[in-house]
Amino acid sequence: MSLLSLTGMKTDIGQYHVLHDVTFDVPEGGVFVLLGRNGAGKTTTLRSIMGLWSPTPGSVRFRGQDITGLHTADIARLGIAYVPENMGIFGGLTVEENMVLATRDGRFDKGRLDFVYGIFPALERFWDKPAGSLSGGQKQMLSVARAIIEKRDLILIDEPTKGLAPAIVDAMAGAFAEISAETTILLVEQNFHFARRLGRDMAVIDDGRIVHRGTMADFAADQTLQDQLLSLSA
Template identity: 80%
Template sequence: MSLLSLRSMKTDIGQYAVLHDVSIEVPEGGVFVLLGRNGAGKTTTLRSIMGLWQPSPGSVHFRGQDITGMHTADIARLGIAFVPEDMGIFGSLTVEENLVLATASGSFDQDRLQRIYTLFPALEKFWTKQAWSLSGGQKQMLSVARSIIEPRDLILIDEPTKGLAPSIVDAMAEAFQDISATTTILLVEQNFQFAKRLGRDMAVIDDGRIAHAGTMADFVADKALQDRLLSLSA
């Protein structure tokens, strides 16, 4: 059984049909990458999974349970976290306060906190700093840290490398590799070099429909397919 299944999912935003017929099977473990050109429907797919937008018709199943139509908070309680493209952090709060708000109890498991410090040392250094004062890369680290401060089965991450320096991108790739050893990641990413470094399985969405799905290794080996679906030549 797949960890996450999207079945014939259609999502309208206002009068616009964004997703037309999206079906994806995300296996448990590792990184599943959703690729596609700008405006193809990648972010809408993640937001539909989280209940921020409601697919109709179609369905979303998590560990075999139909979660279509559930409130976002209830979906999160099942063990799904969402790291949005805008990072979703609170600029006026400190790093510590941002992480406290991401917990259910208002307190930290110290082992998990130490793991975050290991993955993102800057967060320990700037623990008492307000989030607005962090660099773009540090804000992204905080956003990801919020998603793993408590145990999760699945993390949805939207465009985490956008606007980041190459050194930060490398650090983020290493962190994601570590996280994916225990938590499945569904990653939306435009940086193909980053995506192919991490992805085990993948799909390409085009004009609101799944145009291709398979292993990342097979997709990387097929330059013609990359160019046709993503206008890539490398």
């Protein structure tokens, strides 16, 4: 059984028809990548899964349970975390305070905190510093760390490499590989080189429709298909 299944998902935002019959399955384990150009519907797909926008008609199923229409908080309690493109951190709070807000009861499990420190050592160094004083890469690390401070079954991550220096992107790839060993990741990304390093399965969305599904290995080996669907030289 797939961990997450989207079937016939259509999402309208005001007068705009953004998603049209979006259907794909995310298997459990590893990284599933959703690729697409700007404005293709990638972010809307993630926000619809999290209940921030309501797909009508269509369904979202998580571990076989229909979660369509549930409140975002209830979806999160099922074991799904969301890292938005704007990172969603609180700049006026310290790194520690940001992390506390991501826990269920305001307390850290020491083993889990050590796990986070092992993936993102910089956060331990800046633990008592305002999050707003961090670099762009460090803010992205904090955003992801908030999603993993509690054990999750699925993490949705939107454009994590946007605006980051190549060295930080490399570090982020290593971190995601480690996280995906215990938690399934649904990754939205435009950086194909980054996505190719991590992805096992993938789909391409264009104009609100899924236009391709398959393995990342097959897609990465087909230059013609990449050019056709992504309009880039990967």
